[in-house]
Amino acid sequence: MIEADGLTKNYGSVTAVNGVSFTVAEGELFGLLGPNGSGKTTMIRMLTGQIPPTSGSARVMGLDPAGDPIGVRRLVGIIPEQETPPSFLTAEEYLHFVARIRNLDRIEERCDRWFDLLEFREKQDVLCKDLSRGTRQKLMFAQAFLHEPRLALIDEPLINLDPIMQRTVKDFLQEYVRDGGTVFISTHILEIAAEICDRVAVLHDGRLLYCGRTGDLAGSGESLERSFLDLVRGDAGA
Amino acid sequence: MPVPDLFLAMMKEEWRIHSTIFGSAGFAFFPVVVGFFAFAGSLALPIFSDTLPYTAMAILALALFLLAGVMVGSFGTMGREFMNRRFGQASLVAYASRSLPVSERRIFATFLVKDTVYYILLYVLPFAAGFTAATPFIALDPALGLLLFVSLALAFLTGLAIICLLSTLYARSVRLLAGAIAALAIAGLAIVMAGTVPVFPPYAFLLDPGPGPLAVSLILILVPAAASVLLVTVDYPDRTRRFKNSLDPLAERLRAVGSAHFIAKDALDLLRSEGGAGKVIFSFLLPLGLVWVCLRILIRFIPGIDPLVVFAVLLGVLSATIYNWTTEFDSFTAYAVLPVEVSEVIDGKLKSYALANFLPAAVLVLAAATTGGGAGTFLPAFAAFLSVSAYTLAVTVFLCGLSPNVMLYSAGVFLRYILAISPVLLCLIFASLLDPAYAFGSLLLLLPAALLITRGRRKWQAWEMPGY
Known part of the structure; x- marks a missing residue:
C-alpha cells in the first residue's frame, strides 16, 4: 500500500527527513515512531502529496503522491496533527461539505454512523470553532473515514481524546485493519504503538533507525519504551 | 505590566506579523513605496491643477487617510478571526487580558496608541515626506509638508477613533450601534437643515492652521477614542453557537x-x-x-x-x-x-x-x-x-x-x-x-x-x- 524509497526533505539547510525507505503492506497497522521534531509529520505530508520530497520517491496505493496528490487524497483518509475544520461550519455541515467534495451518496447515513461511533451527535450543530479540541479531532476522524478508504494516514491519532474515546478509536482501528484496511499512524506515544501496531519504524533526526515488527523492537522481557530510548539515545550519542 | 512595555510588545508583535510574511526587508520597503508614490504624484500636481485645484486634491488626500483610519480600525477590532485562520490560534497581546494582569481598558488604550504610532509611521509620514520632497519642484513651500502631515494624521485618527467607537458599540449591542448611527444622522441632518455646511476639521486646519480647527479636530478624535476605551469589551462571553444545517x-x-x-x-x-x-x-x-x-x-x-x-x-x-x-x-x-x-x-x-x-x-x-x-x-x-x-x-x-x-x-x-x-x-x-x-x-x-x-x-x- 505504501512504498517509500529514499525519501528526503530539506527545508533550506535543515534536513527534516533523510533518505528514508520502508514499505507498508495491505492490512497492516503500521506505526511511525519518533521524538518531537524527528520528521514524522513531514513524512506523512510527503506521503499524502501535501509537500513534494526533495529527493527519493513514494507510491501510495499505486500512485505517486508528488505527481498525483489529488489522486492520492481521493483514495486515502488523512487526519492531520492539527485539526483544521473550517471555523464557521457546524460539525454536521463540515461532514456534508466533505461528502460533497468527495461526491458521496448516503451522506446522512455515513455521518450518522460517525456521530454515533465517536459519540458527538449532541455537538453536530455546534460551530467547529466552538468545539473542544477532542471533538474537533473526532470530527477529523469522521471526515477521514467518511468515504470508507482502504488506507488511512493518521498523525498523532489519540492526542486530544479522553481515555474512553482512545479505547473506542483503538478498537475501531484494529477492527478496520481486520476488515482489510491499512493504517499508517505517526505518534510519539509509545503505548499506542505497543498496543496496536503490527510493525513500527523509528525516526530520529530525520533518519530511519529501525523498521520491523513491534515485538522484535521491544525484545524479550523489555518494554518498547526502554528499547526506543536505547535506540534514540544511542543514535544521539553516536 | 507597565504601559511602555505593553506598547513595545505590541509594536514588536505588529512588526513581526507583517515581517514574518514578507521578510523584514520586504515589509520595511513598504513605507518607501508609499513615499515614492506620494513624491511622483505630487510632481504631477501642476499638470492637473487647471482641472483639479489643490484644495480639491487636499480633500481627496484627507478622504483617503480618513478611509485608511476606518480600515485600520475595522481590522484592529474585528481581525481576531483572521489572525487565527492565518497564523493558527494567534495569541496576540491585544487579546491577552485573560492571561495578563492588565485590564482590558489599559490593553485596548495601548492598542489604540500602538495603531496610531505604527500606522502613522507606515502610511502618513512616508506620504507627507514624499510630498515634501516634491515641493521644491512644484513651486510650493516645503513647510506645507509639515502642515499636510498634521492634517493627514488628524484625518487618519478621526477615522480610526470613530470606527473604534462604532465597533465597540456594535460589540456591546447592535441596538446601541443603530442608536448611535441614528443620532449621528439626525445631528448631521439638523446641521444641514440649519443651512450650515460643516467643514471636515482636519481640512479646516489645513486651510487655516490655527488652534480653533486643531482643537475641534482633536475633540473629534479624543472623545470617540476615550468613549471606545471606556466601553470596550474584548472578553466576549464564551458561548457555544448552534445552527441547523444551512x-x-x-x-x-x-x-x-x-x-x-x-x-x-x-x-x-x-x-x-x-x-x-x-x-x-x-x-x-x-x-x-x-x-x-x-x-x-x-x-x-x-x-x-x-x-x-x-x-x-x-x-x-x-x-x-x-x-x-x-x-x-x-x-x-x-x-x-x-x-x-x-x-x-x-x-x-x-x-x-x-x-x-x-x-x-x-x-x-x-x-x-x-x-x-x-x-x-x-x-x-x-x-x-x-x-x-x-x-x-x-x-x-x-x-x-x-x-x-x-x-x-x-x-x-x-x-x-x-x-x-x-x-x-x-x-x-x-x-x-x-x-x-x-x-x-x-x-x-x-x-x-x-x-x-x-x-x-x-x-x-x-x-x-x-x-x-
Missing part, C-alpha cells in the same frame, strides 16, 4: 451556478464570523459613502465631471474587497486533507464574488437614481463598474491568490497592484471628463481580466499545492 439548502439553491458547496461555505463564513454583515458595512459601504460625498464636493471644483462614472470606476475597485472577505476566513490548509485543487477553491471564490457583486451594482443603481442622469450616464457608468470590478479582481487573484488580506502588505505586490490598476483608473476618469460615453471603452479591460484569471489559477495551483 449548507445543504444553500448549496441546493446554488446548484445551477456550480461549486455550490464552496459558495455556500463562503456565505456562511461571512455571516457567522465576528461582525457578520456589519463587517461589510464598515469596510465597504462606509468608504463608498465617503467616496460619494467627496465626489459631490468635487463637482463644485471640476465643471463637467460626471460623478456617476467616476463613482462607478471607484466602486469597481472597492467592490474587489468582496473577494478579500470571501478569502479572509479560509486558507488552503483546511483543504489539505481533501481531494481539492487550489484552482477549484479559487473558482468557488470567484463565483461567490460574482454573486455578491449584486450589492455594489445595487449601490450604483441607487447612486444613479439620486443623480438622475438618465440612461445616457448610467449605461457607461455600469459598463465601467463591471469592467473595472472584473479587472481589479483579476489583478488581485493573479497577484495574491487566496491571501489578498496578507499579500497586499508586501511592498513588491502592493507596487505591482498599484501599477496595474492606477493608470487604468486615471485614464478612465480623465476620458470620462471629456465624455462619459468614453467609459464604454473600459469594456476592453475584460480581455486582460480573463487572461489574468486564467494565469492566476495556474500560478497559484503550482504555488500553493506544494507549500501549504
